[in-house]
Amino acid sequence: FWFALIKIVAIITLILVGVAMVVTGFHAPNGNVASFSNIWSHGGMFPHGLDGFLAGFQIAIFAFVGIEIVGTTAAETQDPEKNLPKAINSIPIRIILFYVLALTMVMSVTPWDQIIPKESPFVQLFKLAGISTAAIVMNLVVLTSVMSSMNSGVFSTSRMLFGLAKEKQAPSVFAKLSSAAVPTIGLVVSCFFLAGGALLQYFVPDTVEAFTLASTFTTILFVSVWIVIMYAYVKYRKTRPELHAKSIYKMPGGVGMAYLVMAFFLSTLYILSLEHDTFQSLIVSPIWLVILAIGYVYLKRKNAK
Numbered sequence: 001f002w003f004a005l006i007k008i009v010a011i012i013t014l015i016l017v018g019v020a021m022v023v024t025g026f027h028a029p030n031g032n033v034a035s036f037s038n039i040w041s042h043g044g045m046f047p048h049g050l051d052g053f054l055a056g057f058q059i060a061i062f063a064f065v066g067i068e069i070v071g072t073t074a075a076e077t078q079d080p081e082k083n084l085p086k087a088i089n090s091i092p093i094r095i096i097l098f099y100v101l102a103l104t105m106v107m108s109v110t111p112w113d114q115i116i117p118k119e120s121p122f123v124q125l126f127k128l129a130g131i132s133t134a135a136i137v138m139n140l141v142v143l144t145s146v147m148s149s150m151n152s153g154v155f156s157t158s159r160m161l162f163g164l165a166k167e168k169q170a171p172s173v174f175a176k177l178s179s180a181a182v183p184t185i186g187l188v189v190s191c192f193f194l195a196g197g198a199l200l201q202y203f204v205p206d207t208v209e210a211f212t213l214a215s216t217f218t219t220i221l222f223v224s225v226w227i228v229i230m231y232a233y234v235k236y237r238k239t240r241p242e243l244h245a246k247s248i249y250k251m252p253g254g255v256g257m258a259y260l261v262m263a264f265f266l267s268t269l270y271i272l273s274l275e276h277d278t279f280q281s282l283i284v285s286p287i288w289l290v291i292l293a294i295g296y297v298y299l300k301r302k303n304a305k
Contacts, residue, residue, distance in 0.1 A: 003148035010141040011098050014122050017129055018105025026109070028128050034109045042111045054271045058278050061268060062215040063099065065222045066149070067091070068229060069156045085249045117208050150194060158186035168303050169296070209277060216272060216281035223265045224289065230258045230265075 018034075020026075026034040039045070046053050070087055077083050106121045109128060115121050123138045162183035164170035178184045197214065204210040237244055237255055244250070251257060272278040 007145045038111045062219045154190040157190040158183045161186035212277045216278040220285040230262045
């Protein structure tokens, strides 16, 4: 909660500072003037055409990795029939506030073609505003943002391993809880793999390239997860129609929407093949899926005995 709150306050502050810079016609040291026209005056809205637009899908999808945690927390949420719809329905508002408005202000102050990829655009904005202290604070906010993401990641992963173990689809050791009802083994394993991911920076010294590879690989894996979730929904509708009929919060479009969403996710895999750096992760990702398939078959045979 506190990590998320720090991030939210920082983004709202950035938006307000950006608005002030645009309204006052702020002049940057390099001669740029803060203006909404910077969004479309440097080569147009899509300066690299459709290919440039599609290339943005990778990082856009990556930004929503973990959104399924909303469903994962249903079992631990007080009054889920009331709180879950409220949380889900607020997501579009959060997207507009924390993504659309924030990016609009960043690109209004600094034209997109002058943003330094290796530095946080939020930090750059505060530096231009002459608020050096705020720029330092924003670096700390970026770190807390990463920690917030890691926190939700290890939470969902450890809980998922616990759930799979209870269903005998993962080693039984993951079903053990500590005295505080925490799946400790799953938590430790999650942290181990998380720390292992840091080694990527050692093998790929270029920060931007390393981040692109990691984020693309994560995007591909979660697209697979989301497709499975949609398929599970279709199976649920067919096998438990009585439960669906009782639900007070149904998915708009039902089964048809589920297939449409799956088609969209499959099309994103094709989009990832268009860029060289994202294509590298695309051709490697099936290895993990094969490992999962082997583990599934092994456990299924073991449980059948």
